[in-house]
Ligand SMILES: Cc1cc2nc3c(=O)[nH]c(=O)nc-3n(C[C@H](O)[C@H](O)[C@H](O)COP(=O)(O)OP(=O)(O)OC[C@H]3O[C@@H](n4cnc5c(N)ncnc54)[C@H](O)[C@@H]3O)c2cc1C
């Protein structure tokens with residue numbers, strides 16, 4: 001399978017890339033790792049006339065911690081995120097999530113910016129980004145803006161990004177004291193994508209849950225915060241029974257999507273099961 | 288419009304003009320004539336097309352040749368040096384790591400990346416490492432044995448043999 005013909009640009013700077021996006025409008029598509037875009041171009045589900053390969057722009061990859069936040073460059077690969085020592089210490093949830101994406105070859109190539117921008121309903125990072133309250137930093141013709149993860153994922157394969165905007169980095173908060181986090185995933189046996197993936201960030205105080213943030217991917221058309229679960233967890237001492245009771249709300253208010261592998265009903269069930277697991281694991285890690 | 292691409296493959300420099308939509312695997316097979324890199328699924332799943340780019344295993348059916356501009360590439364043809372098999376090839380030979388051999392080049396290059404980063408992997412780590420490579424013949428056990436064989440050999444060669 002061969003993609004339809006296109007014109008190829010490899011800009012050296014973000015400014016140059018934005019110029020190309022402005023000039024070519026809807027005909028243009030950004031290329032990062034290519035591990036979502038190229039497969040759909042090979043299937044001719046996408047036939048962009050212009051490819052703007054941002055892979056050679058320097059300064060868009062790497063991980064740095066500045067006080068309360070860790071900034072991750074958009075071109076940072078899943079593999080680099082999985083292995084980074086700073087992230088493992090300051091935001092282990094993201095490293096844990098990266099480690100279960102696809103396979104080693106996919107992680108060597110795929111980028112966090114590409115995954116966020118693609119907004120695949122079965123992608124892994126979105127659950128973690130929502131639970132962490134991450135920020136997505138994008139630059140466009142009108143300058144830089146910071147989009148909270150909660151406003152970023154709009155619909156299946158649709159984000160708040162404008163076609164002329166480029167994600168430059170993502171920011172996640174440093175894990176606070178007394179807080180634990182975990183990502184639990186039911187991978188599709190063939191594709192490896194998340195049938196259901198749940199990220200939990202839980203803060204414990206005096207043996208009780210003080211706050212909780214639960215991000216869920218795979219279940220609905222877009223990733224979401226399971227707010228009913230979060231409410232039900234607060235004030236509880238977390239054990240099998242209390243966690244299961246709260247996790248029963250995991251698919252509340254959403255429309256679970258079914259496919260050949262898992263019906264909507266089964267996905268809703270899995271959401272509860274994996275939410276319970278993620279919550280208990282996160283609570284056990286809260287120190 | 289064609290684009291110039293310069294790459295080093297198995298230590299040899301190449302320069303070509305290519306269509307931007309040319310996939311790296313087709314560049315390697317059809318333009319360089321290095322047909323040891325296979326096309327299995329063509330949908331990024333089977334790993335038969337795995338090569339090393341700057342030392343890292345990637346699926347060359349999911350990359351454009353133009354994305355490899357300036358890169359150092361290794362394919363299965365570059366594993367043996369001076370007629371001597373690479374330890375991973377020796378492992379597949381000794382432990383019967385292949386039957387039809389279709390998946391083998393990709394398996395070996397994936398294993399090389401894995402062993403570079405983790406010279407002493409557990410069986411589970413090996414199985415997770417080759418998660419992106421499918422084999423229809425062997426049932427994987429002999430592939431795992433082959434990689435373990437290579438790991439022992441490579442640790443020995445580097446003077447880092449750890450007791451088992
Ligand atoms: C076999 C296989 C298995 C996979 N399994 C999983 C899995 O289990 N879990 C999972 O989450 N993902 C999985 N993926 C997807 C993978 O994680 C992709 O790497 C990722 O979704 C896209 O990142 P990319 O850098 O490859 O983006 P690309 O494919 O280059 O781009 C994807 C989209 O994002 C846009 N884009 C890219 N970068 C930017 C940017 N900086 N700013 C604005 N727009 C941008 C592009 O225009 C395009 O529309 C899998 C992929 C494959 C091939």
Ligand code: FES
Nearest residue numbers: 327328329334348
């Ligand atoms: S041919 Fe590339 S992964 Fe199967």
Ligand code: FES
Nearest residue numbers: 386387422423424
């Ligand atoms: S040996 Fe035949 S596919 Fe692996």
